[in-house]
Amino acid sequence: MHKPPHILIVEDDSEIGLLIKRHFVANEFKVTLAQDGAEMDRLLASNRVDLILLDLMLPGEDGISICRRLRATSAVPIIIVSAKNEDIDRVVGLEVGADDYVPKPFNPRELIARVRALFRRMELCTRSAQPPTGKLYFEGWCMDCRSRSLHNSEGALVSVTPAEFNLLLVLVERNGRVLSREQLVELTLGQFGATNGRNIDILVSRLRSKLDAGGAVYQFIRTVRAGGYEFVATVERDEVEV
Numbered sequence: 001m002h003k004p005p006h007i008l009i010v011e012d013d014s015e016i017g018l019l020i021k022r023h024f025v026a027n028e029f030k031v032t033l034a035q036d037g038a039e040m041d042r043l044l045a046s047n048r049v050d051l052i053l054l055d056l057m058l059p060g061e062d063g064i065s066i067c068r069r070l071r072a073t074s075a076v077p078i079i080i081v082s083a084k085n086e087d088i089d090r091v092v093g094l095e096v097g098a099d100d101y102v103p104k105p106f107n108p109r110e111l112i113a114r115v116r117a118l119f120r121r122m123e124l125c126t127r128s129a130q131p132p133t134g135k136l137y138f139e140g141w142c143m144d145c146r147s148r149s150l151h152n153s154e155g156a157l158v159s160v161t162p163a164e165f166n167l168l169l170v171l172v173e174r175n176g177r178v179l180s181r182e183q184l185v186e187l188t189l190g191q192f193g194a195t196n197g198r199n200i201d202i203l204v205s206r207l208r209s210k211l212d213a214g215g216a217v218y219q220f221i222r223t224v225r226a227g228g229y230e231f232v233a234t235v236e237r238d239e240v241e242v
Contacts, residue, residue, distance in 0.1 A: 005050040005119060006030040010040045010066070011081070012058050016104075020053065020081075023108040024115075037061035037069075049076060051115060054098070056082040056089070064096055071097030071162070077118055081106065091202050095161055101199075136172050138220065138233040141211075143172060158210055167203045171221060171231040180228035204229055 007024055011017040012035045021031040032047065034040040036059050043049070052070070056063035067078055080093045085103035093101045099118055102111055136143040140153030148165050150158045160168070170187045171179065179187070181200045204221055211220050222230045 004028050004030045005115075006032065006048060007051050007053060007115070008032050008034060008040065008043060008047075008049045009053045010034045010037070010058065010063070011053070011055045012036060013055075020108065020111070023112060027112055029115075035059070037066045040066065051077040051079065051118070053079050053081050053111075053115075056080060056084050056093070064092060067093065067098055068096040079111075079114065079118070081111070087202075090199075091206070094163055094199060094202060095206070097162060135238040136169075137236040137238070138172065138175070138231075143169065145169065160207075160210060163203055164207050164210070167200070168207055171229065172235055175231040175233060175235045178224045178227045178230045183228065200229075 007029050009017050009020055009031060011020070011033070014033075014035070017033045017035075021033060024031045032043055032049075034043055038060065040052075054063050054067060058066070061069075063080060063082065067080065070076065070078065078098045079100045079102060080098045081102045081104060082089065082093075083104040090101045100114055102114060134145055136145065142151045143149075143165075144151075148162070150160050150165065150168070152158050166188050167184065170184060174187075184200050204223075208219055208221055220231055220233050222232050224230055
């Protein structure tokens with residue numbers, strides 16, 4: 001018998017938590033509530049959880065700290081649901097590893113639709129071909145697909161988040177092609193925050209900042225008006241057999 005997806009809602013407002021739970025249960029999800037990070041940890045220790053809906057403003061440890069801590073050891077999907085809706089809040093949430101960011105107030109149907117879309121993309125990722133394991137070189141830079149690390153032209157390690165590496169890999173592998181925001185969302189399978197066009201723009205901005213800081217002589221990622229983005233450097237590949 002197929003088990004329903006298990007959603008863990010980390011929300012200190014009991015009324016909001018119960019409202020979200022009611023809608024998800026009505027749509028055949030299993031739902032567990034936690035009011036803070038400590039309760040979340042106890043539940044995760046003894047339960048399989050398929051996705052976490054995480055508030056930012058929590059008593060004790062805040063949502064950003066919780067998300068960062070979870071990402072250090074777990075790939076469980078995380079959607080931040082928060083009343084904080086400034087661009088900086090969204091950027092920070094994605095930077096620390098959230099897969100999506102939904103501002104309050106929200107339409108429960110939209111939240112459920114986003115959860116289902118994320119599960120679909122995860123299933124597609126599972127069915128897709130094995131990810132590359134070799135190295136990609138451009139203008140002296142090196143992307144190591146196996147270790148998921150990026151080194152600049154001087155050999156120094158450039159710190160990138162999983163979201164940034166994932167998006168950069170898609171662009172580098174398709175250098176010279178203009179990719180729309182919608183294509184980038186599909187090609188990244190919605191992982192690591194690349195769940196909509198606005199999130200793509202945020203990640204591109206962060207990548208440009210890090211690539212420039214690494215000593216790039218020009219911007220590698222070109223914006224194409226009404227088109228999307230294009231990685232413009234020549235890329236060489238060093239494949240590794242597995």
